[in-house]
Every structure is written in C-alpha cells, then in structure tokens.
Amino acid sequence: MRLPAQLYRQFDADLARAVPAEGYGGWQTLDVELAPAHTALVVMHAWDSGAPHEFPGWRRAVEYIPRAERILAEVFPPLLAAARASPLPVFHVVGGRDYYSHLPGSQRARRLAGATPQLARVSPDPAYLALQRLRHAHGTPGVHNQTDVAAGFARLDFAQAARPLGDEGIAEDGTQLAALCRAHAVNHLIYVGFALNWCLLMSPGGMVDMARHGCLCSTLAEATTAVENRETARAEAEKRQALWRVAVEFGFVFGLADFLAALKTLPRLAGATSL
Known part of the structure; x- marks a missing residue:
C-alpha cells in the first residue's frame, strides 16, 4: 500500500x-509503503454533540464542534x-461516559486486555x-457553561457516522488498544477524530x-480538527501545530484523497472479520 506522506524536516538549524x-x-512529501496487515484506522472520540439548541453552553466552550x-x-x-472494504481493521477509542460496554467490540477488548492498572493518585x-x-x-469551560457541558456528557454517544459495526474493537484506554493491536498484529495506528491536539494526543x-x-501514530489531515483559541481559530493555527507534532514525534501525516486511493488498490479479504 503505497501513498504520499508528509514529514517535517526539523533540521538543520542555521546558527548564522x-x-x-x-x-x-x-x-517534505515522501512516498511511503504501509503494510496493510499491520495498520489500523483508529476513530477516537467521534461523538454526537447534540443539536445546537440542546447544549449551547457546551458549544460556547468547545468552538470546534461545528x-x-x-x-x-x-x-x-x-x-x-473504504476502510471497512479493505484489510485494515477499524478500532474505536471511547471515553466520557459508558455508552459502549454493551457492544461486542468493547467486551472483546476487555477480555484481551484484562484489568487496566490503576495509578495511585498523589494526596491533595x-x-x-x-x-x-x-x-x-x-478557567474553561466557564461556570455558566458547566451545566450544559455536564448534560451533554451525560447523554454522550457515538456520532451516527462513527458508530462501530459488528465486533470492531472498542478501547477505553491504552491498555485495551494495545491488546487489540497485539491481537491483530498491528503496529501502525492512523488516528481520526477529535481533537488532534487534545484527546488524540x-x-x-x-x-x-x-x-x-511501540506503535507508530499517524493521522489524516482532513479527518480531524483541533482545539483552537481566540488567537488561533481564524487560521486554525493549533491544528497546523498539532500536525507538525505528529510528523516530528509520532508518525506521518496523510492526505485523505491519497489514503482513499491507496485503499482502493488493496484486495478485499473474502469474509474478513475482526479477531
């Protein structure tokens, strides 16, 4: 599976x-080769945020929802x-409240991972x-917005366009996602969802x-957005900074059209299902 990828050449500083x-x-744009047998698409925190009139305080605090x-x-x-028609597995990373534990992909991830180690918190x-x-x-989200934010999270669910199908793996933490990766022999995760400089990171x-x-972690530029602030929102400068961080530290940045074109070159596995 060959396609163009972007990396950032963080060298050489010119001391003059x-x-x-x-x-x-x-x-820099490079041609790279991915191993479909070891690559997965990860959909993270792709939530249904409700209609604009339902939780206006949530949208006042989280400007990227639109x-x-x-x-x-x-x-x-x-x-x-396209991903589901290809050999690449689709994983989901969830959070916020339990809207997923009844699904087979979540139950499978918990069986594979066992108990997640709990960190001992320091004393306040x-x-x-x-x-x-x-x-x-x-600080954020503002006292006057907190009721709406809490109400939105109380009914949090998958967005309809991002709802898992069948027994696609559903992880609530890194221990479970790593267990899914080991079960599928996956070592390269391509993240989509919200938001790149916050939850996905x-x-x-x-x-x-x-x-x-030990995973490479990449992203599709058009399939994510970032948390912006007053100074950055107009130009989406925080998203540009987050893409740079992915390219320097974690993996690659792919374009949507290039990724879709590469998926079309892959044979569909007859009767392929997740483990």
Whole structure:
C-alpha cells in the first residue's frame, strides 16, 4: 500500500541566522509503503454533540464542534466505507461516559486486555484544593457553561457516522488498544477524530499512550480538527501545530484523497472479520 506522506524536516538549524530554526527544511512529501496487515484506522472520540439548541453552553466552550460535525458528515462516510472494504481493521477509542460496554467490540477488548492498572493518585493538600477551585471558577469551560457541558456528557454517544459495526474493537484506554493491536498484529495506528491536539494526543488510548506501547501514530489531515483559541481559530493555527507534532514525534501525516486511493488498490479479504 503505497501513498504520499508528509514529514517535517526539523533540521538543520542555521546558527548564522538571527532565528536559527528558519534554516529547517520544513514540510517534505515522501512516498511511503504501509503494510496493510499491520495498520489500523483508529476513530477516537467521534461523538454526537447534540443539536445546537440542546447544549449551547457546551458549544460556547468547545468552538470546534461545528468543524467536527462537518468532518463527520463529509469525510467519515467515505473514509469508513473504504476502510471497512479493505484489510485494515477499524478500532474505536471511547471515553466520557459508558455508552459502549454493551457492544461486542468493547467486551472483546476487555477480555484481551484484562484489568487496566490503576495509578495511585498523589494526596491533595489545602493549597492544591484552593488552586483547583480557582481553576474551576475562572478557567474553561466557564461556570455558566458547566451545566450544559455536564448534560451533554451525560447523554454522550457515538456520532451516527462513527458508530462501530459488528465486533470492531472498542478501547477505553491504552491498555485495551494495545491488546487489540497485539491481537491483530498491528503496529501502525492512523488516528481520526477529535481533537488532534487534545484527546488524540493526550487522552487514554491517544498517541502518547500508544507510542509508549511501540506503535507508530499517524493521522489524516482532513479527518480531524483541533482545539483552537481566540488567537488561533481564524487560521486554525493549533491544528497546523498539532500536525507538525505528529510528523516530528509520532508518525506521518496523510492526505485523505491519497489514503482513499491507496485503499482502493488493496484486495478485499473474502469474509474478513475482526479477531
């Protein structure tokens, strides 16, 4: 499975320049070969966020929801259809609340992984508690939005376009996703979903977790978006920064059209099902 991929040439800094990093080579396009038997598409936190009028406070705090909904409507249907017609397994990473444990793919992941080790939390002290109260009062998502955010998460579910089919693997953390990878002999995960610089990077089952398990972690640029702020949202600068981070630290950045074209070159496995 051959296709173009983007990497970032983070060398050589030109020490003669006022800004040495301006000597870096920057974005490069390379032809790469993927092993379909060892590659999976990972759909992470592709949620149904409700209609705009249902949880307005959630949308006031999470400005990328409209971009995610457009991607779910326009990108996910052809992408998932193509992946499911190919030898690549489709995995799902979930979170937020339990809307998945009744599904066979979640039960299979739990059987494969066993119990997830629980980290012992450090003890809080009065100063810690006061700082957390300060963050709660003045930081995101805003006190006046918290009721809507909580209500949205209370009914969280897969977006219709991202709902698992059959027994596609469903992982709630890195331990379960790594177990699915071992069962399928997968070592390269191509992430799609929301949001690239937040959950896909840092949440359980995200790239930081899976790099520690030895996986390459790549993404499809058109199948994700990022958490933006007032200064970055117009140009989606945080998404550009997150794509750079993927290319430098975790894997490759692929284009949607190139990925779909490469999938079409693969034979469909007769009667292929997940393990």
